[in-house]
Amino acid sequence: MIKKMFKMQLLPGFKEEYEKRHQLLWPEMREALKEHGAKHYVIYLDEATNALIGYLEIEEEERWQKMKDTAINRKWWDYMADIMETNPDHSPITQDLVEVFSLYEKEKR
Incomplete structure (x- = not known):
């Protein structure tokens, strides 16, 4: 499994709208992610x-x-562009974060 972490920027005043849109995440977007x-x-x-x-x-x-080249992903980017900082193609401006520590213990059975 590959772990990824990244940072994006929400525009001020859009917390509730961001949460609402993700709570109603389109089924076809969920499927594409999977x-x-x-x-x-x-x-x-x-x-x-x-x-x-x-x-x-x-x-x-x-x-x-x-994933970034799928039609559903591009549609999602367009949908979210009015509440986030985005690139000209409406993809979110992202900054990859670097892992510097991890504590992970597998459950023993």
Whole structure:
């Protein structure tokens, strides 16, 4: 499993709208994420700075990278562009974060 962590930026005043849109995540978007190897995906908000911190576990990088070229993903980017900092193609501006520590213990059976 590959762990990825990244930072995005929510525009001020859009916390509730961001949460609402994700609570109503389109079924076809959920399916596309799964098809492209997403196993665990969580997004946190730092309310002091409006920074969004994403944590994602994927099966393989090459498969995951194909997600950005899907029609449903581009449609999602367009849908979210009015409440986030984005690139000209409406993809979110992201900054990859580097793991510097991990404490993970497998459950013993």
